[in-house]
Amino acid sequence: MKLTRRSALLSVPALAGLAACSKVSEDAAGYPEGDIRLIIQADPGGGSDLSSRALAKQLEGTLGVSVIAENKPGASGAIAMEYVGKQKADGYTLGFCPVEISMLHTTQNADLLPENFTFIGQIMLAPGVISVAADSEYETLEDLLEAAKKEELTVGNSGAGSIWEAATLGINAELGTKLTPVPYDGGATAVSAAASGEAVAAVSGAGEALAQGDEVRVLGVMHEEPLPDLPDIPTFKDAVGADLQYGGWGGIYTAADLPQQIRDTLEKAVKDAVDSEEYQEFQKKSGNLVVYRDSEEFTQFVQEQYDEFATLLG
Known part of the structure; x- marks a missing residue:
């Protein structure tokens, strides 16, 4: 079959496309380099x-x-x-x-x-938890939530729009509390704020609270059952009858x-x-x-x- 100049020119983009695909395939085959x-x-x-x-x-x-x-x-x-x-x-x-x-x-x-x-x-x-400073006046989850029904209490979280802010608002909606979310850049920073007293409490992942060691007291777990590393900390359902689960x-x-x-x-x-x-x-x-x-x-x-x-x- 005779290839005309026009058909040859039209084939250039197709050939370029084939070359690009071949290059991608080669890169994928050698990944990672x-x-x-x-x-x-x-x-x-x-x-x-x-x-x-x-x-x-x-x-x-x-x-x-x-x-x-x-x-x-x-x-x-x-x-x-x-x-x-x-x-x-x-x-x-x-x-x-x-x-x-x-x-x-x-x-x-x-x-x-x-x-x-x-x-x-x-x-x-x-799984989510709520924690306070080790020397906080709030010794149980019930103590904290009862106080939060009477007055606004600041609660650190990992940022505006984060899952822990949503969890804090979910507690308010379910229990009628006045927990005020305070955003930080990360759960560790939020828990540190609670440990220092900068915030009254923090809502975070369990690991972030555990990392603070004896500086914080975990009051409640937002999971369907107690956690292996926090076996004595009650779930929200066990403590206050609210099946709140956030993770x-x-x-x-x-x-x-x-x-x-x-x-x-x-x-x-x-x-x-x-x-x-x-x-x-x-x-x-x-x-x-x-x-x-x-x-x-x-x-x-x-x-x-x-x-x-x-x-x-x-």
């Missing part, structure tokens, strides 16, 4: 930070490259999450995504629609349109990391629960959470 960044949306020392770094250590052994944790706190995590969504979808910039990734479009109009991201896998769940889940994600081959590599690496004895032991000691969802399950779960919070908070 260099260091990977793991963006953390909160301050150092909080639950997100500690879980991310524990996972990163295991990922390094599986992937054979350095996984460098980088904190980008601010705006309840929106700064970091929007940043990750705008990076090249090549698997070299990952992020730890908290539950707030499904909330902040509704509460802050942040550019955080689920379709902006590729979700690799869920790695943990941090901060976390997972690994990256920009949208990640090539399937890289997605598969990362999904397996995350699963292996979560299954490792070291990671399991870390989460156990941190007061968190190991909850894993694969990429497909996690993607569906995030969409469901987004829809739920759009209804509840919109």
